[in-house]
Amino acid sequence: MKWPLPATFFLLAASGWAAGDGADWEAVTAVCGKCHTTAIFEGKPRSWDRWNDVFAEMTQHGANGTTEQLMRVTRYFLENLTLVNMNTSAAEEIAGVLGVSDEVAATIVERRQKQRFNSIADLRAISGVDAAKLEQRKSRISF
């Protein structure tokens, strides 16, 4: 089994699989709830690099799923359990955590090269950033 790259997150979004309909979580319970409960990681965010280490380790233990399930798991972890730094993290991680398009994430990366982000308010000022998602996810965002 090969884990999808973060970029496949966009394929998923582009193919119209709605997020937040519960299907992503169902994929997580199907793929990651086979050997231990999901409580082992629920509410315990990590950086995307660290999640990728976990995914690789679980694959060695025998974790498996269909491509669709793995893409859903990827999206679930990015949207719900990943920590990002607005001044250093990759664009695809920012897109996943903020729930914004590729273009908005690229705008954020461009802007930080000129001027650092220092607060949630700085982020809210970027066009295309969803204030409600930002509020909901702010504990996973650092500067």
Ligand code: HEC
């Ligand atoms: C085939 C069985 C199996 C599946 C499926 C599985 N795991 Fe695990 N997992 C294990 C075993 C065995 C351990 C304990 C040994 C260890 O820590 O590597 C473990 C431990 C963990 C831990 C605690 C160790 C740590 O690094 O903090 C986390 C978190 C975890 N799994 C996440 C996941 C996630 C996320 C998935 C789905 C992508 C998953 N697991 C699917 C077998 C599995």
